[in-house]
Amino acid sequence: MSNASPMDFCKTLALTALQEKIATRQATVGIFGLGYVGLPLALRFSEVGIRVLGFDIDQVKVDAINNGKSYIERIAASTIVQAQKQGFNATSDFSRVSEVDALVICVPTPLDKHREPDLSFIRNTVETALPHMREGQLLSLESTTWPGTTEEVLAPRLLSRGLIPGQNCALVFSPEREDPGNPHYGTKDIPKVIGGMTPTCLSLGISLYECAIQTMVPVSSPKAAEMTKLLENIHRSVNIGLVNEMKIVADKMGINIHEVINAAATKPFGFVPYRPGPGLGGHCIPIDPYYLTWKAREYGVNTKFIELAGEINHFMPQWVVGKVMDALNEHGKPIKGSSILVLGLAYKKNIDDTRESPAVEIMDLLQSKGAKIAYSDPHVPSFPHKRDYHFDLHSESLTPDNIARFDCLVLATDHDGFDYAQIRAHARLILDTRGRLAVGGTVVGA
Known part of the structure; x- marks a missing residue:
């Protein structure tokens, strides 16, 4: 991992401008998916004075936010109203993607009926946003997925539009680690794992997230970050499976x-x-x-x-x-x-x-x-x-x-x-x- 500063990495005018916006907190962050992960992250960025534009295909959520209402029990309506004062608002109009400097994807990644990965929410989000993307933007995927998704699914789509990670845009994977209902660890307190397509991408991603999150944990690649998230949850799945089997035996x-x-x-x-x-x-x-x-x-x-x-x-x-x-x-x-x-x-x-x-x-x-x-x-x-x-x-x-x-x-x-x-x-x-x-x-x- 290089020790060079973020500005040393920014090779192009577009990325230099992005770095400057992030450093001065003039960047606008777009959060895609305003659920249990996306909404807390949006509110955290707003809390530190960064303008946030939330995107969701669910018009009910969009209207609720724009009317200062909450649809998640642990988030008070007053918190949303306060974020609105910092410029937070929501939309279902993806043509507004051009307004944001960073795109953070927090959409579901369920399983299909055959219990195989369903990346349709990620693909649809990227493909809907892509016509409105421009040079000098950062794209971060937070949705849990298989190792290689960032490089194999997102990067080719950016390249098809002439957006080259590390040269005129940035691409990172930084898995969400929300624990709803945990009174001790909120969005700002949970260390943030992040991997970038290039050192430039990683540096820009760190610069963005460290505005809102206390501890950054950089890893060598998006694949390593994707695998980290899987290991965390598989560790719990295996141990819960063990104790559930023990319960059956004990019974x-x-x-x-x-x-x-x-x-x-x-x-x-x-x-x-x-x-x-x-x-x-x-x-x-x-x-x-x-x-x-x-x-x-x-x-x-x-x-x-x-x-x-x-x-x-x-x-x-x-x-x-x-x-x-x-x-x-x-x-x-x-x-x-x-x-x-x-x-x-x-x-x-x-x-x-x-x-x-x-x-x-x-x-x-x-x-x-x-x-x-x-x-x-x-x-x-x-x-x-x-x-x-x-x-x-x-x-x-x-x-x-x-x-x-x-x-x-x-x-x-x-x-x-x-x-x-x-x-x-x-x-x-x-x-x-x-x-x-x-x-x-x-x-x-x-």
Whole structure:
């Protein structure tokens, strides 16, 4: 890694001008995708006095921002209003790409029905923006993807328009590391990994991000940055897969896995406690391992260990439903016709994010077996629109009478806002997938 200054790297007038704009905080940043990643990043840049133009194809989000409203629970409307005072506004008009100096892509990278990478959101964003791009702009991809995406998917598209990374534009990959609901680490506090197509690209990318983020972590290439993000999430997937498998074994043996984990965690070295649950959720951990396994096949490598962890985690909602059936049978009830309340729709506690939530799959599986489904979640008042799941439901209030009318409650997400004493006092049967409730009485641990 060279120690030369950013200005030493800027070989062309266009990039010299870009560096000057960044250094004087006169650059305008365009954020593409105003969801759980893009909106916090936009607000952080605004907070340090940088003008931000947000792009989204969802007109509802665009209108909400421009009207000073928030659609993410943890972001107050007042924060958006304050950002507007710094020039933040949103648009669905991609012709305005020419107004920005840096383009930061924060769009989804889901899996298709064959559990293979779906880069359509990235491709569509770049191809829609490209006719309006110009020399002297920086393009940063933050969406999690397979190693090589920046060089193999984005760079050729820039070159087709005469935009050459390191000469008249800059291209970097810097993966998002948002952790919704984490009170200790916000956007500015989480170290930022970044890899550039050239030293010039890397230098410009660092100059931009360090305006808003405290610690930069440069790596040798976009591929290294892309692999870093995958390793972080695969590490969690594998360990969660391990503890979920241990939970199944412990359940068969009549052992409380949570007691075991707590005991093991007293070891001051060599052990990190991971908690079992009903499956994986969120925008990264259930998806990212498949991005690497898919790309690894191109190199003739079979990622058996990673795929096995994915299979275990993917199986957990089915295992939970099996436990519900067993528990109902023991109480003389078939699952068909039973009324079941799922507690918690978000993928983890104390947030409103339901992306890839195992609770949703559990609801779908229970309904397919004839159960009457409802849910309660203080953070998700109405069931959100999803590509693969459609429930016309609203969150149930947890009054004593309402709790008592259900044949079974399934604790899928252990929000702190639930009144667990009340739930225990009035529920007929509870299946606890999170270890929040003591096992015994009407409570069945899963």
